[in-house]
Amino acid sequence: MSYKELKRKIDAQQVTFLDGGIGTEILRRGYTWASHQLKSEPELNLEIHQDYINAGADVITTNTFQLSKRSFRNHFANDEHLEAIGVRGLLDRAGELIHESVALADKARRSLDHSDTLIAASITTLEWCFRPDRSPDAEEIFDEYLEELTDYAEAGADIFLFETFNSTPEAEVAIKAAKEVGKPAWVAFVPYQDGRLLGGQSMEEVTEAMARNEPDVLLLNCAPPDHITAGLEQLAPLWNKPLGVYAHVGKFNPPEWQFTDDYNADQHLQECKHWHDLGATVIGGCCGTTPDYIKKVTEFFS
Numbered sequence: 001m002s003y004k005e006l007k008r009k010i011d012a013q014q015v016t017f018l019d020g021g022i023g024t025e026i027l028r029r030g031y032t033w034a035s036h037q038l039k040s041e042p043e044l045n046l047e048i049h050q051d052y053i054n055a056g057a058d059v060i061t062t063n064t065f066q067l068s069k070r071s072f073r074n075h076f077a078n079d080e081h082l083e084a085i086g087v088r089g090l091l092d093r094a095g096e097l098i099h100e101s102v103a104l105a106d107k108a109r110r111s112l113d114h115s116d117t118l119i120a121a122s123i124t125t126l127e128w129c130f131r132p133d134r135s136p137d138a139e140e141i142f143d144e145y146l147e148e149l150t151d152y153a154e155a156g157a158d159i160f161l162f163e164t165f166n167s168t169p170e171a172e173v174a175i176k177a178a179k180e181v182g183k184p185a186w187v188a189f190v191p192y193q194d195g196r197l198l199g200g201q202s203m204e205e206v207t208e209a210m211a212r213n214e215p216d217v218l219l220l221n222c223a224p225p226d227h228i229t230a231g232l233e234q235l236a237p238l239w240n241k242p243l244g245v246y247a248h249v250g251k252f253n254p255p256e257w258q259f260t261d262d263y264n265a266d267q268h269l270q271e272c273k274h275w276h277d278l279g280a281t282v283i284g285g286c287c288g289t290t291p292d293y294i295k296k297v298t299e300f301f302s
């Protein structure tokens with residue numbers, strides 16, 4: 001379907017489905033994040049996209065979390081140092097991988113004759129997503145977002161999914177850049193156990209900031225189900241536009257993920273029903289969830 005049609009469905013409060021974890025699914029299938037490499041193992045990534053489409057996802061997300069020029073730059077003292085010891089063309093790699101990852105998601109939907117599946121570009125904060133204290137000054141980052149988003153738009157992404165965001169100032173810049181590029185922005189924040197953002201902002205502050213910028217969907221993600229519930233209970237009464245959730249399942253075991261059976265696919269579905277009762281209509285899964293989790297959700301709500 002076109003984005004216009006999807007938006008009509010979302011605005012009509014019909015349940016819309018995102019995919020589940022990709023990075024964690026790579027681990028579950030026996031690869032590490034260092035070994036999977038988009039370039040050397042494209043089939044692995046393609047299969048995961050296909051499995052989520054088959055599970056009923058309306059929107060699949062690119063495998064591009066934290067892919068940015070800044071991620072590469074942060075390994076070096078400065079650009080001169082990068083030039084001196086970095087491999088040639090390192091900074092161009094972000095743009096190249098963005099194009100390849102969108103092309104891979106597109107290949108997945110075409111291979112299944114599902115050209116109506118939409119592709120969301122997975123974009124997180126410029127610095128580490130769980131460190132709101134490191135969020136850069138909002139005035140300085142517009143151009144960085146603009147460059148990154150332009151790459152995604154040129155590659156053919158349908159939606160910018162700003163996910164695992166930890167504060168509103170950076171989200172506001174990201175949405176402004178999305179508007180400049182001319183593609184829809186969805187914004188997902190990480191709630192903490194007290195129902196506030198990881199950076200301490202209240203849901204009142206979130207809704208005030210988002211009302212100024214109007215993302216098409218406001219979501220909560222990358223937190224365990226009870227934190228998502230705490231956030232949603234505070235957010236839902238304050239926001240009368242489309243809301244979404246995608247929780248993670250398991251424990252973070254840096255740099256990778258530890259799978260647990262705290263919430264199996266059936267228990268996860270029970271949580272999704274509760275979130276739907278609270279007002280969430282865009283539903284998917286974050287780290288640790290699998291195509292089975294998504295299938296349970298799509299089968300129940302379809």
Ligand SMILES: [Zn+2]
Pocket residue numbers: 221222223247248286287
């Ligand atoms: Zn996550």
